Amino acid sequence: MKGSDSITVVEVGPRDGLQYEKEFFETDKKIKLINLLSTSGLTRIEVTSFVHPKVIPQFRDVMEVMEGIKRRDGILYSALVPNVKGCQRALTTAVDELAMFVSASETHNRKNVNMSVDESLIALREVAEMGLKAGKRLRGYVVTAFGCPYEGRISVDHVLRIIRAYAEMGVSEVSLGDTTGMANPKQVIELFKAVMENTSLDIAAHFHNSRGTGLANALAAYQAGVRIFDSSVGGIGGCPTALGAMGNIATEDLVNMMEEMGVHTGVDFAKIIEAASFAQEVIGTELPSYTLKTGQPRWNQVPTDAPERNCS
Numbered sequence: 001m002k003g004s005d006s007i008t009v010v011e012v013g014p015r016d017g018l019q020y021e022k023e024f025f026e027t028d029k030k031i032k033l034i035n036l037l038s039t040s041g042l043t044r045i046e047v048t049s050f051v052h053p054k055v056i057p058q059f060r061d062v063m064e065v066m067e068g069i070k071r072r073d074g075i076l077y078s079a080l081v082p083n084v085k086g087c088q089r090a091l092t093t094a095v096d097e098l099a100m101f102v103s104a105s106e107t108h109n110r111k112n113v114n115m116s117v118d119e120s121l122i123a124l125r126e127v128a129e130m131g132l133k134a135g136k137r138l139r140g141y142v143v144t145a146f147g148c149p150y151e152g153r154i155s156v157d158h159v160l161r162i163i164r165a166y167a168e169m170g171v172s173e174v175s176l177g178d179t180t181g182m183a184n185p186k187q188v189i190e191l192f193k194a195v196m197e198n199t200s201l202d203i204a205a206h207f208h209n210s211r212g213t214g215l216a217n218a219l220a221a222y223q224a225g226v227r228i229f230d231s232s233v234g235g236i237g238g239c240p241t242a243l244g245a246m247g248n249i250a251t252e253d254l255v256n257m258m259e260e261m262g263v264h265t266g267v268d269f270a271k272i273i274e275a276a277s278f279a280q281e282v283i284g285t286e287l288p289s290y291t292l293k294t295g296q297p298r299w300n301q302v303p304t305d306a307p308e309r310n311c312s
């Protein structure tokens, strides 16, 4: 059990980030990115998705990626499994954890997977059974837990109903996703407090930075008692139903903020920057991460060419 002054970072960039990249991120480059992340001290990496390649062509190389990465001891390698077919393929690989998902919003779930929430939960029960039988750890996402563009705010009861369903399936950990970046810190504290009072499952926070509230929401979740945080190297990614389509909070920004507050992450900032720089080079556009541009705060260095201006 980790102390209150440390957190676990779940790197989701290779899946949640790359999922929305239009250009194919070459297989050997995906493998290199994951291998770089594996040397950073991270203990959790979501590496890919077993979605049908027709739905998301980016993951058509899922088997090559699973076989090509250099697995390190002490790291839990996870993959998204949208359905029974995806689960069957995942179980032929050395994946440690299966991540499932369902929206808290009925409309978003229909748009996302063309099923009602109840239909999704029935289908996921089968996935969970197969995964547990194969000895895999299970993670469940509650997508649009804080609100959705179709239905607005989501009630705590909706979120709790899904968490209870996950608990009955044997899921170990549930991640509450602000998929479209609609959450605010006050709401984050209220939802996590309500959820954590009503479940014994591990609860993770998953924030997208569509409106610049990502790190503020992470801090709010930390204050509410959350100790597991999802983030994406370089802040890559975004969701097509989110206006602005912004990615997750950047792993290096989360690590920097937490470490500066004295909260231990176990993650080597410099190594994450190396991975983020590599991702940026491959994608070919400036990534949204802040600390990829600025580095960590240093008090004894100012640029020698800094002009004297009336900065405020």
Ligand code: ZN
Pocket (backbone or CB within 6 Å): 016, 177, 179, 206, 208, 248
């Ligand atoms: Zn996400």
